[in-house]
Amino acid sequence: MKSFIIKEGAIWLALVVLTAVGFYNSSEQGRSVAYVVLAIGLAKFFLIFFDFMEMKHAHRLWQVAMTLFTLVLFGAISFSL
Amino acid sequence: MIWIFIFMELLAFGLAFIVFSVLRAKSLTVFESSQAELNQGLALLNTLVLVTSGYLVVLANGDYDAGNDRRAARWLGGAMALGGVFVIVKAVEYRDKIAHGLTTGVNQFFDFYWLLTAFHLFHVLLGILVLAYMARKVQKGEAFAAEDFNLKTGSAFWHMCDLIWVLLFPILYLI
Numbered sequence: 001m002k003s004f005i006i007k008e009g010a011i012w013l014a015l016v017v018l019t020a021v022g023f024y025n026s027s028e029q030g031r032s033v034a035y036v037v038l039a040i041g042l043a044k045f046f047l048i049f050f051d052f053m054e055m056k057h058a059h060r061l062w063q064v065a066m067t068l069f070t071l072v073l074f075g076a077i078s079f080s081l
Numbered sequence: 082m083i084w085i086f087i088f089m090e091l092l093a094f095g096l097a098f099i100v101f102s103v104l105r106a107k108s109l110t111v112f113e114s115s116q117a118e119l120n121q122g123l124a125l126l127n128t129l130v131l132v133t134s135g136y137l138v139v140l141a142n143g144d145y146d147a148g149n150d151r152r153a154a155r156w157l158g159g160a161m162a163l164g165g166v167f168v169i170v171k172a173v174e175y176r177d178k179i180a181h182g183l184t185t186g187v188n189q190f191f192d193f194y195w196l197l198t199a200f201h202l203f204h205v206l207l208g209i210l211v212l213a214y215m216a217r218k219v220q221k222g223e224a225f226a227a228e229d230f231n232l233k234t235g236s237a238f239w240h241m242c243d244l245i246w247v248l249l250f251p252i253l254y255l256i
Binding site: 001004005009012015023026034040041045054062066073076 | 135248250256
């Protein structure tokens with residue numbers, strides 16, 4: 001259990017650091033900054049999705065469907081920037 | 082079953098995010114000036130609160146799997162408390178927006194702000210109830226009646242609230 005807490009704690013810390021980095025970067029203006037902030041959001045999404053949510057244990061079909069959907073979603077949002 | 086539900090929820094929010102982004106591109110000045118009226122600090126706090134509550138739910142699952150039911154229930158209680166903090170912070174944010182007349186009908190940005198955040202808040206409130214049910218069951222050592230409604234699926238619902246917020250935070254508040 002101790003190693004589990006440490007491993008998941010590392011994921012939590014990564015999420016906190018990514019949140020802080022995204023927030024800090026957003027104070028700057030510009031399209032490239034928006035892409036960076038979105039990319040950080042995508043990284044956080046996948047960390048929660050595959051680790052916290054245990055999507056890694058879900059059926060392969062769901063893993064592929066959800067991953068494709070997320071990439072299309074972020075692609076569409078990035079395209080509209 | 083839970084994955085179908087989560088996929089449908091993400092699809093609904095995802096479509097709304099795409100429409101929001103397209104409208105933003107068309108009226109960039111209005112959207113940027115409206116976004117400046119939001120409190121990014123409170124949204125950052127809520128992001129950290131939700132991410133931390135998600136971590137506590139993960140720990141609850143770990144302890145539940147290891148047979149430590151009482152400790153699992155305590156982690157779930159912590160996650161619920163953080164869910165409560167999220168609701169309070171959101172209420173403070175809403176009160177400020179209403180006081181400044183920034184409600185629906187002001188412009189498209191605030192229509193989407195209220196629609197998306199209120200719909201997400203509804204999910205968080207529902208998630209707190211789900212966590213409460215799970216915590217009660219786990220603390221009493223009772224078996225879950227339905228295979229589709231157990232600690233794993235309840236946790237997945239809570240993480241879905243986290244996932245939606247992780248999308249909503251940069252799109253609505255940051256970029």
